[in-house]
Amino acid sequence: MKGYRKYFGKKILWFIITFIAAVILNFVLPRLMPADPVSAITGKMASGMTDATAVQEIYKRFEEEFGTNKPLITQFFIFVRNLFRGDLGTSFSQYPRKVSDIISSAIGWTVALQLPAILVGWLLGNILGALAAYIRKGFDKVLLPIALFLSNVPAFGMAVTLLVIFAVKLKVAPIAGGYAFDMIPNMSWRFIKSVISHYQLPFWSIVLVSIGGQAIGMRSMSIYELNADYVKYARFLGIKDRKIVGYVFRNAMLPQVTGLALSIGTMIGGALVAEIIFSYPGLGSTMYSAVTAADYPLISATTLIITIMVLIVTFLLDIIYGFIDPRVKAAQFDA
């Protein structure tokens, strides 16, 4: 038990250090961009103004309001103080909307789209990869090229292809949005059906691309494990094939589980392409527009969410590995 306590204590310490570094980077990196977001807000307001002095006044007011006229270090401490209060600030690009309001309205869509897509893609990919490794023969010869092809299709290519085939040509799927263009959100079956039908193309565009990568990874790991010494030894001992396969795939799964956890951690950024192509609401497109508009508070908030999610899943993984994988446990205790 003492070993576990030491192991987790060390992990927690490292995660705190990583978190602090991430917060600093989240704050500093966007501000290193050679862009002035206050000028952009002023520009939106000043478009058509011919009185340059008035434009100047407006610029100064925004500078004061956003605090961008203060030294960077002062801005940082204000940022941290507000963070502790749960205040992520005001968006530059969607001023005067609060960042927390923007995120709360978008995050549900992203999670609802990405989480099932990642899980389904991961599950299908791993099953196919394992089958390819185990059955080999024709299955492998057909599956591998298809998986390779799919995993190499860029996400935007897959999204556009699905959009053109199913929405534009066949007209069996909607072309844009999270629900029908002529609906107002309400708790009716028709609306729910509309949400589900708008969900299909973005969902499959993510699933199809991820299946390939998962299948290839799982196939390689499984083949490696199938040829491992312990498998040969088990066969010599006369252990049934089904039992051996169970061990093999459990071992082959370990790196795949890590991959899954990281995919979940980074899912907000991953939804970007599907969200943009299908005009689907969510945090991915919010983050993209924040980056293009040098919207520091919004960039910092979205990247902070990704950072926290990655940290949490890797932390949980480390803990779970510490319990389930004897090799990891042994290595940690040895250290």
Add this chain to the structure above:
Amino acid sequence: MKKILAILLALTMIAAIGSTAFAADDVSELPREETLYFAGQQWGAVNSWNIMGTNQNNSMVIANTSGYRSLMFETLFMYNFLNGELTGLLADSYEWNDDLTEVKVVLKDAAKWCDGTPVTSQDVVRTWEVDAEVMNTAGGSYSAFVDSIEAVNDKEFVIYAALNDDGDPVNPLKVNDFLIEVPIAQAAWIDKLVERCGGDTVKILNDPGEDVVWSGPYTKYFCDDQKVVLIRDDNYWGQDASMWGKLPVPKYICHAIYADNPAGELALKAGEVDVCQQFIGNIQDLWLKDDLPISTFYEEAPYGVCLTMPTAWYNMNIPVLEENAALRKAIAMAVDYDTIIANAMTNQSPSFADVPRSLMNPTDGEQALYDHAAVKDLQWVGNDIEGAKALLDEAGIVDSDGDGWREYDGEKISLNAVCPNGWTDWQASMEVVAAAGDKIGVEITTLYPEWDIYQTVFTNPNQTEYAIFMWSPDAAKPSNPWTRVNQFMGSDYIGIENNWSGNWGQYVNEEADALIKEIPLTTDKQDLIDLYTELTEIYLTEVPSFSLMYRPSMFHAVNESVWTNFPTGDDGRNIPPADCTDGYGIAALYDLELVG
């Protein structure tokens, strides 16, 4: 299991929707035959409905292009860029005094707020007081030109122009702009707003204005991250015979929020959008090849009314450009504008042979403001490589070391041509400019920074990073072409930080400046023509910038699968192609008919 999962997913999304939607009434589906759908005006979710605020990102109701978008909030007059006329909206008439120091405005008797109270002079006075105090868009735009507004009685008021040191009005033309650009708010609501914000400017500007009082034919109905819906106010005062005499035809106005232009274009093609304010390349293919019921204002090229001129600005902070008008003119002469217009604009612009270059947009009103014959020899249509080379040779800008590139002061001339990344038509134009340089021995390389960087640099009056860069001057309003000419050559913007207003190349010409300052106080038509002609001569000789194409300030494509009787160039109604929303373009909403 699958069904339960699907329902759970849907519920998650509905919860997400619920967190932003401000209202969901009993109508769950917008009847197609009562709803007019838009694309290309609203990008991103609405921030606020506060007409006295700022950055509302509420383009369907708070926007100015070539006239105010008066669906919910109304201005005193509506502008018609087809003929330059001001049609009364909240106001009936206006009259300047002889000295151009004050203008008396009479409000319409029938004009009312949504709560049934009449629109009065006090509303106008209070609107301007607070506009000027908080320096919102209206305050910032007009504080230099409007001194004050005083009520004569409930229906009459006087706008006093700001005066300069000589006692002359600073610029009466800008006061005319005020009449068509500044939306009027209800004084009682403004007082409520100011009170709840404790008079704090920032709070007033940032108030969401959910309780705002309006006078226009539509009001907010629903909005979230995916759409904005307006509903007709069936008590709208404008159904009075003194205004429209009826209500606008569509009960709902809906603008879905698309991620980008291609998404909006797809929706237009699919019939999910009726009115589209987006550039669509080769738009004629939609009806000629795809056989879709889509049309534009004119059936033939340029399909729309071009009001502005995307322009390449020379950076005068770069000595080789500042010191050599010959170099500036040579590059401009060598550019193949027909290629730009054919490729970048897919012929949705008249050519420079059709509308010779000047300071004017292609509308008849502006074209009549200068003497075409007087500047004929100075105009160029482009792709004149030999002429450009000869001009450079004559100026002594030659290739003395035989490397194929011309030198100035012993150094190779090396410039860049810059516009924001992703602005594809502009990028195509910059490529043509670079190719022109190549042909005349002047190295021009293209550079496409991201928009946030581009806007930071080009608005900096001291920047030397961009040599030739693109931006559009003003389009159409009562003060044009003066405003545009001032943007091309006026000294008001020299050295101004965060310069969004004009003269982005920082060109200084005292003679031009003096002429520009004379125009606002000149009322004689011939005198105006003389002034504008002289300025055009200077512009075409000095070439501080050169326009690359003509372009509408709003694109206007309509899909007639549900609605028809949209304005067209030959229908005699004189309704401008302003997407049925802007300035006098809103008149189109009252004439719409259902197909079949």
